[in-house]
Amino acid sequence: DAMVIQNPRYQVTQFGxxxxxxxxxxxNHNVMYWYQQKSSQAPKLLxxxxxxxxxxxxxxxxxxxxxxxNTSFCFLDIRSPGLGDAAMYLCATSRGRASSTDTQYFGPGxxxxxx
Amino acid sequence: QKEVEQDPGPLxxxxxxxxxxxxxxxxxxxxxxxxxRQYSRKGPELLMYTYSSGNKEDGRFTAQVDKSSKYxxxxxxxxxxxxxxxxxxxxGRFTGRRALTFGSxxxxxxxx
Numbered sequence: 001d002a003m004v005i006q007n008p009r010y011q012v013t014q015f016g017x018x019x020x021x022x023x024x025x026x027x028n029h030n031v032m033y034w035y036q037q038k039s040s041q042a043p044k045l046l047x048x049x050x051x052x053x054x055x056x057x058x059x060x061x062x063x064x065x066x067x068x069x070n071t072s073f074c075f076l077d078i079r080s081p082g083l084g085d086a087a088m089y090l091c092a093t094s095r096g097r098a099s100s101t102d103t104q105y106f107g108p109g110x111x112x113x114x115x
Numbered sequence: 116q117k118e119v120e121q122d123p124g125p126l127x128x129x130x131x132x133x134x135x136x137x138x139x140x141x142x143x144x145x146x147x148x149x150x151x152r153q154y155s156r157k158g159p160e161l162l163m164y165t166y167s168s169g170n171k172e173d174g175r176f177t178a179q180v181d182k183s184s185k186y187x188x189x190x191x192x193x194x195x196x197x198x199x200x201x202x203x204x205x206x207g208r209f210t211g212r213r214a215l216t217f218g219s220x221x222x223x224x225x226x227x
Contacts, residue, residue, distance in 0.1 A: 004158075006158075038218065040123060040220070040222075041219055041220075042119075042121075042203065042217040042218055042219040042220065043159070043203075043217050045214050045215075045216070048144075048212070048214065059137065066187075072125070088156075090158050093124065102207060102215075103149070103161055103164065104205075104215060106151075106158035106159045107158050108158045109157065109158045111157070112118055
């Protein structure tokens, strides 16, 4: 009964080689988020989709892009990974209802290694 | 100043101890408060949430919020080795920027 699924769980890429991480959800939630989490640090929000509306955080590098082709799927594209992009990438979803706690449900994460 | 400050630990306690985990925040606009637990190499999972000052209990866990001091706590009674994880506080608001703001997490180790 997995609710937020991330693939792959571990991804190794080479410096500068584009990589795509995948997230899918069975919760039918309106909002999908991508976070970057480095060791012993808080998850850092990169961007989120509210339905089809894309919301980029001001400090997210241009190297990071996202696509949401339908409600269930969201992709994180890293166009030219650098060594500093090695991290755990977390996908999360929430209902997105106004005036309510917007509980986020996280996937297990994809650990990205850049060689 | 970070919006949310959390002591990174690590915090090591013997099994059965009462654990106190804390966060402070700077913006009084925040309206609800959550605690997530994150096991090693896994995604965070929601433990508790609350939006009022005072205490909220759920089994061995108690979340406490003091909005006047901008201080939130999570207490774990009768701690177990299975509680060993990183605990992240997260705060949010009903309007405006909806994204949660996370603390950096406190790593807890419960020794058997």
